[in-house]
Amino acid sequence: MDREAKNEKEENDREREKGVAAMVACYQGFDPAAYLQYNYMPPRADFDRQDSIVPWKLGCLHRAFTEGDVGGDVLVDVGSGPTLYQVLSGCEVFDTVFLTDFLEVNRQELRRWLQGEGYSSLDWTPYLQHVCKLEGRRPSAWTEKAARLRSVVSDILPIDVHLPRPLHPDSQLPTAGADCLVSCFCLESVSPDLASFNRALGHIRGLLRPGGHLLLIGALGESYYMGGPGVRIPVVPLDEAQVCASVRASGYTLVRLEVYTLPQGMMVGVDDVTGVFFVKARKP
Ligand SMILES: Nc1ncnc2c1ncn2[C@@H]1O[C@@H](CSCCNC[C@@H]2Cc3ccc([N+](=O)[O-])cc3CN2)[C@@H](O)[C@H]1O
Numbered sequence: 001m002d003r004e005a006k007n008e009k010e011e012n013d014r015e016r017e018k019g020v021a022a023m024v025a026c027y028q029g030f031d032p033a034a035y036l037q038y039n040y041m042p043p044r045a046d047f048d049r050q051d052s053i054v055p056w057k058l059g060c061l062h063r064a065f066t067e068g069d070v071g072g073d074v075l076v077d078v079g080s081g082p083t084l085y086q087v088l089s090g091c092e093v094f095d096t097v098f099l100t101d102f103l104e105v106n107r108q109e110l111r112r113w114l115q116g117e118g119y120s121s122l123d124w125t126p127y128l129q130h131v132c133k134l135e136g137r138r139p140s141a142w143t144e145k146a147a148r149l150r151s152v153v154s155d156i157l158p159i160d161v162h163l164p165r166p167l168h169p170d171s172q173l174p175t176a177g178a179d180c181l182v183s184c185f186c187l188e189s190v191s192p193d194l195a196s197f198n199r200a201l202g203h204i205r206g207l208l209r210p211g212g213h214l215l216l217i218g219a220l221g222e223s224y225y226m227g228g229p230g231v232r233i234p235v236v237p238l239d240e241a242q243v244c245a246s247v248r249a250s251g252y253t254l255v256r257l258e259v260y261t262l263p264q265g266m267m268v269g270v271d272d273v274t275g276v277f278f279v280k281a282r283k284p
Pocket residue numbers: 027030039044053054078079080081082101102103106159160161162185186189190219222225271273276
């Protein structure tokens with residue numbers, strides 16, 4: 001590499017590090033309880049509304065986990081945040097589930113739920129009941145599902161998708177990698193730009209074994225969201241074509257893309273998201 005190219009690469013690396021550091025600073029004010037209130041209560045989580053977002057997400061995940069091609073022992077949820085909905089179907093398929101997040105406040109929120117009912121900031125019962133219904137079970141089986149999830153969560157780990165190895169080497173992940181990754185609303189919300197989003201997709205690919213699946217949910221058209229009162233966090237705005245291109249460019253085979261377009265009633269002033277994507281992909 002000649003001197004000029006070396007200088008340019010060093011400058012690009014410095015810019016990249018500055019962008020990631022700025023994102024870390026944004027997250028210092030993240031408020032799990034407020035975030036849950038904004039996004040995981042009605043209207044966005046209204047199980048009696050056909051057009052509510054959370055039932056749509058749970059339906060995508062239920063189909064993806066139960067249509068027969070996803071399986072194995074280990075499921076990793078990348079960037080769990082303070083939420084559990086993303087593993088309510090997967091916990092029936094995998095005997096070992098790792099929840100992960102960058103912030104200790106979110107890992108604490110998840111630990112509180114694991115302690116038992118009534119400790120976490122949000123009552124997940126309606127979510128558990130809804131997924132039981134999707135599975136053809138009576139809603140009162142939610143207590144069994146909660147017990148199942150508590151039994152399979154093996155650890156709640158720190159993660160940084162901007163590192164080539166996002167998890168600490170001691171994380172007890174199988175050498176070959178996880179059998180399945182799920183990640184919801186994380187990568188586009190933690191990346192300063194599209195190049196960083198694409199790199200993060202590549203980094204988490206290293207957590208997945210060949211033949212394993214990636215289930216990715218994310219925001220379309222979003223440029224910011226509120227991570228708490230007065231905590232405005234920038235987001236990489238994505239469209240469907242870019243999501244498909246990024247997934248393929250990061251070395252995954254795209255199995256399918258599903259898209260939800262937000263009706264006016266779901267726009268509640270906590271972000272400027274226009275749609276939600278669901279991707280099922282496979283690592284060749
Ligand atoms: N470097 C990092 N590596 C991994 N995770 C990291 C890193 N930095 C922060 N994190 C971690 O990632 C974060 C994940 S929460 C990100 C929120 N995403 C945007 C928000 C979500 C949302 C939800 C629902 C709906 N809806 O329409 O129903 C829309 C939307 C759109 N707005 C947070 O847990 C942080 O702690």
